[in-house]
Amino acid sequence: MSEHNRTAAIEERRFRLLIDAVVDYAIYMIDPDGIITxxxxxxxxxxxxxKNEILGEHFSRFYTPDDRAAGLPQQALDTAINEGRFEGEGWRVRKDGTHFWSHVVIDPIIDTNGQLLGFAKITRDLTDRKMAEETLKQSEQQFRLLVQGVTDYAIYMLSPEGRVSNWNQGAQRIKGYLPEEIIGQHFSIFYTPEDxxxxxxxxALEIATREGRFENRSWRMRKDGTRFLAHVVVDAIRGDTGTLLGFAKITRDVTEAHEAQVALEKTREALFQAQKMQAIGQLSGGIAHDFNNxxxxxxxxxxxxxxxxxxxxRIGRLLENATQGALRGVSLTQRMLAFARRQELKTESVDIPQLVQGITGLLRSSLGPGIRIETRFPEGLEPVLADNNQLELALLNLATNARDAMPEGGCVIIAAQPQVVLEQSHATLAAGRYVCLSLTDDGEGMDASTLSSARDPFFTTKGLGKGTGLGLSMVHGFIEQLGGRFVLKSEKGHGTTAELWIPVAGEGAPSRSQSRSAEPITVPRLSVLVVDDDSLVLTSTSLLLEDLGHRVVSATSGNQALKLFDAGEVIDLMITDMAMPHMSGAQLAxxxxxxxxDLPIILATGYAERLEGFAAQLPRLPKPFTQMNLVEIIARSMKRDTGRSG
Structure with missing residues (x-):
């Protein structure tokens, strides 16, 4: 053997050893008929x-039965012959029958004469990669199905330029567009014209590109043009090299949550206002009670x-001046009691158009020539259940405020409309029929801060010495005590409307025409028991009664009064204060x-307490009272007792 041939043999042997040593690739030869060599x-x-099991076998045995039936082994060889190479992937079968995913390369081997000697076949096991791809594919498919199935969120992709590239069910439900209507459109179509x-x-895209994410809450447009409040998140999507691929956009419709939050805030504000008014009312009522004493x-x-x-x-003038000062105090306490809903009301059936007509002259003189008065009352307006005098005073208060809000003159509209409050409504009023009596001016109006405090007692914008700040608070308390509602509506520069919602009078409500005619007052001399825990009031009342000629027995508590009865004291009439410690006037009565x-009993009170049982039927003497008030109520009580006894 020549040296050249020997060297070639050594090289071929080395090459065979190298091929045989490769374990990551299946490398083998097949003859032109596909037999493994x-x-x-x-x-x-x-x-x-x-090796001894497979040499001489046809390479098609590695193919699955379906692939063999489809002729894939021969097609692979034909492709290698015709194109110089075959390359592909597919499932192959091991000796034990298990399948693996392989990458296959088949190269034809041609001699120098162009004759086909066979094929070189290289196979690589890519099962792990294939399973990973399948897992990823399945995961992506599940993710697409998940995203597509979400209906509470609009989830979609944008191109780097902001064009919609896909569209889920939530986006279709929230925004109203079908996929074929919106894919390819610029996402700015969802924004309001002003945005x-x-x-x-x-x-939004610039911030998402720069910071990786954009998030905010603002109004968006649906296909039908309606608006909804949206919570929006835009995330930038980048490739492995940092290239911007587009944006992932998630939108949630938070309109209902926003409206619920606004309603909750309004409810909280209303509760706070009610609690504040109740607390101030209790304080005002307590002060007024002590002040009345x-x-x-x-x-x-x-x-x-x-x-x-x-x-x-001279002394007469001094006394008259002192009396007038004290009467101003009475007016002040009455307003405080009105706000605290503790004033004595004489409710009766009141015809509003008739009442307004009766005070029109007084209104015109109070408002002055620069202010026009208009009245708007519908036909057949039902009477309301109210205290006629207090309602007149409330209208005068409101009219005065309107006048002060229109220093350059203007118009006051007094109107009334029937209203019905249903059981299922969210109004603070009880269900029933009402008349809404309103007074509207076109004056300066109030800002939100002033409006929120307008009904508070002692709050005024009129300056020092020009108002007590009790006018609107008195109206508020009076209407609330009737079972109605006082509503103020105002906007700076657009005037004010004051609404008095007053219950409609029932069938049996008394009217002013039913009042009793005056009769001469005659009262015999009596033995009167006066009970009051305030020694000053006790002394003053006793002096007034003694000045009328009555015999007075006094007691500073309910227990002391009962001991007088046990001791056999002769008593014709008892006048007792209501608010006393340990035992109230009602309990004593x-x-x-x-x-x-059969003993006549009179309850003296600084404000209108709610009484139950028989005490509610007793005559009541409002504080402060005059000697004439005592004469009148004693006469009424004695007459009433005589009638009951007979």
Whole structure:
């Protein structure tokens, strides 16, 4: 053997050893008919056959039955012959029958004469990669199905330029567009015209590109042109090299949540306002009660002094001035009691058009010539259940406020409309029929801060010494005590409307025409028991009664009064204060009624307490009272007791 041939043999042997040593690839030869003629270690490892088991076998045995039936083995060889190479992937079968995913390369081997000697076949096991791809594909498919199935969120992709590239069910439901209508459109179509003009769509993409994410809450447009409040998140999507591939956009319709939050805030504000008004009302009522006791003492003593001072004109003027000052205090406490809903009301059937007509002259003189008054009442307006005098006073208060809001003159409209509040409504009023009496001016109006405080007692914008700040609070308390509602509507520069929602009078409501005719008052001299825990009031009341010629027995508590009955004290009439510690006037009256069923009893009170049982039927003497008030209520009580006894 020549040296050249020996070297070639050595090289071929080395090459064969190299091929055989490769374990990551199956490398083997097949003849022109597809019979296996060589087998390396990698082929043995992949396919499980020993060399002596597989040499001489046809390579098609590695194919699945379906692929063999389809003629794929021969097609692979034909492709290698015709194109110089075959390359592909597919499932192959091991000796033990298991399948693996392979990457296959088949090269034809041609001699120098162009004759086909066979084929070189290289197979690589890509099962792990294939399974990973399948897993990823399945995961992506599941993710697409998940995203597509979401209906509460609009989830879609944008190109780097902002064009919609896909569209899920949630986007279709929330925004109203079908996929074929919106894919390819620029996402700015969802923005309001004003946001588009301000460049908001581009700003969102710029922030997402720069910071990786954009998030905000703002109004968006549906296909039908309606608006909804959207919570929006835009995330930038980048490739492995950092290239911007587009944006992922998630939109949620939060309109209902926003409206619920607004409603909750309004409810909280209304609750806070109600609690504030209740707390101030309790404070005002308590102050007014104590103040009424003081005024009862002052007015009572002034009345007695005035009767005994003689004809000294100077002293008479001083007493008259002191009395007028005390009466101003009475007016102040009445307004405070009105706000606290503790005033004495004489409810009756009131015809609103008739009431307004009756005070039109007073209104015109109060408002002045620069203000025009218009009235708008429908035909057949039902009467309301109200205190006629207090309702007149409320209208005068509102008219005065309207006048002050129109220093250059203007128009006041007094109107009324029937209203019905249903059971299922969210109004603070009880279900029933009402008349909404309104007074509207075209004056300066109030800003939100002033409007929220307008009904608070002692709040005023009129300057020092020009108002008590109790006008609107009195109206509020009066209407609430009637079972109605006081509503103020105002906007700065657009005037004010004050609404009084007043319950409609029932069939049996008394009217002003049913009032009793005046009769001469005659009262015999009586033995009167006066009960009050305030010694000043007790003394003042006793002096007024004694000045009328009555015999007075006094007690500072309910227990002390009962002891007088037990001791056999002769008593024709009892006047007791309502608010006393340990035993209230109502409790004392009940106990005395058991001892003396026919004894006339009068309840003196600084404000209108709610009473139940027989105490609610007793005559009530509002504080502060005059000597004439005592004469009238004693006469009424004695007459009433005589009628009941007979």
């Amino acid at each position: 060589s087998w390396n270690s990698g082929a043995k490892r992949f396919k499980g056959y020993e 588009r003009d301000n460049g908001e769509p581009q700003r 003081l005024l009862t003492v002052i007015l009572g003593n002034l009345e007695i002094v005035q009767k005994r001072v003689g004809d000294d004109a 009940h106990a005395v009624r058991l001892l003396k069923p």
